[in-house]
Amino acid sequence: MDTKRVVADFEDWREAVAEAVALLENGGLVALPTETVYGLAADAFDAEAVAKVFEAKERPSFDPLIVHIGHKRDLDIVAKVPKELDEIVDELVSTYWPGPLTLVLPKKEDVPELVTSGLETVAVRMSAHEVMRAVAKEIPVAAPSANRFGKISPTSADAVMEELGGKIPMVIDGGACRDGLESTIVAPEISEKGPVLRLLRPGPISREDLRKIAKVIKPKKTKADHIEAPGQVKSHYAPTTPLVVIDKPTDFVAEEGVKYGLLSYRGEGNSSLMEATDWAHIEIMSPGKGKLAEGAVRLFYCLRKLDAAGVDIIISESVSETGIGVAMMDRLRRAAAGSEQ
Numbered sequence: 001m002d003t004k005r006v007v008a009d010f011e012d013w014r015e016a017v018a019e020a021v022a023l024l025e026n027g028g029l030v031a032l033p034t035e036t037v038y039g040l041a042a043d044a045f046d047a048e049a050v051a052k053v054f055e056a057k058e059r060p061s062f063d064p065l066i067v068h069i070g071h072k073r074d075l076d077i078v079a080k081v082p083k084e085l086d087e088i089v090d091e092l093v094s095t096y097w098p099g100p101l102t103l104v105l106p107k108k109e110d111v112p113e114l115v116t117s118g119l120e121t122v123a124v125r126m127s128a129h130e131v132m133r134a135v136a137k138e139i140p141v142a143a144p145s146a147n148r149f150g151k152i153s154p155t156s157a158d159a160v161m162e163e164l165g166g167k168i169p170m171v172i173d174g175g176a177c178r179d180g181l182e183s184t185i186v187a188p189e190i191s192e193k194g195p196v197l198r199l200l201r202p203g204p205i206s207r208e209d210l211r212k213i214a215k216v217i218k219p220k221k222t223k224a225d226h227i228e229a230p231g232q233v234k235s236h237y238a239p240t241t242p243l244v245v246i247d248k249p250t251d252f253v254a255e256e257g258v259k260y261g262l263l264s265y266r267g268e269g270n271s272s273l274m275e276a277t278d279w280a281h282i283e284i285m286s287p288g289k290g291k292l293a294e295g296a297v298r299l300f301y302c303l304r305k306l307d308a309a310g311v312d313i314i315i316s317e318s319v320s321e322t323g324i325g326v327a328m329m330d331r332l333r334r335a336a337a338g339s340e341q
């Protein structure tokens, strides 16, 4: 199959959206830009279309999808918000939607089981990207990241083409993603002391941001062979090249004859590995002094370039685990775990 690439520029993104909606209404798939990473969308209420998402991504059916809606009021179409959570959900939605925050809530009966992998909960979000939002206003879509399962998430239409070109009918090219890392996922829950937020996946909305609304608690522990809250698949976002994350510069000792690539945070400074060996390829996450925010936007892009550079091992520096740095280290560790297999 040929993958049609439609550029959603300032002039004609509405036309691109109309074309995407027509395709989705006919049970087709479209890769769409969001502020986090590109998503692979299908009509959320069409189980056959959703099955095609799993097929294109080679994704196991135990890993549920996120449903994107276009209006806050559409939350009722996919989720049943329990009375006790009404207030906290309202606060989260009015503070962070549209934006990179996904809420896990009890699902409405007619959301297909395939979307939620048989769970009684559904993950919902409202994207801040005008293209995804315009599409979701017409038709709520189930849209996981537009990459093959376990691989590096795509933050550009080029990356989508590398991952899924020839396997899907259309991608809308909306340029580079603003945040560059997947949405924060939280499950609001009731505890003895009132509502709490169970943080299932760190992301652009930081723990500090969430704490302003309620107490933040850890995800439940999952056993390797039994996934209860699928947000925690240990290996993910993985390059094909082995990746090793270095905590402190002294932990890295280069071996003779190995071609190393470096993923550096800022390319300089005390904790930098720039001078540690004769690197075959270097990518710098934040070359423009943009710090963690810039690093987050460029992390998957840099990882993809290093993976294509023909090195034997990719070595990554660590970043400080504050704000978006928590999500960056989460992705790097899972990418390293995935590349070992």
Ligand code: AMP
Pocket (backbone or CB within 6 Å): 063, 064, 065, 066, 104, 116, 119, 121, 122, 123, 143, 144, 145, 182, 185, 200, 201, 229, 230, 231, 232
């Ligand atoms: P992706 O968009 O590819 O990052 O995939 C969506 C992710 O959302 C899944 O891997 C899960 O981690 C998470 N997710 C979706 N639905 C649920 C749910 N009902 N409970 C917990 N996590 C979920």
Ligand code: MG
Pocket (backbone or CB within 6 Å): 144, 145, 153
């Ligand atoms: Mg993904």
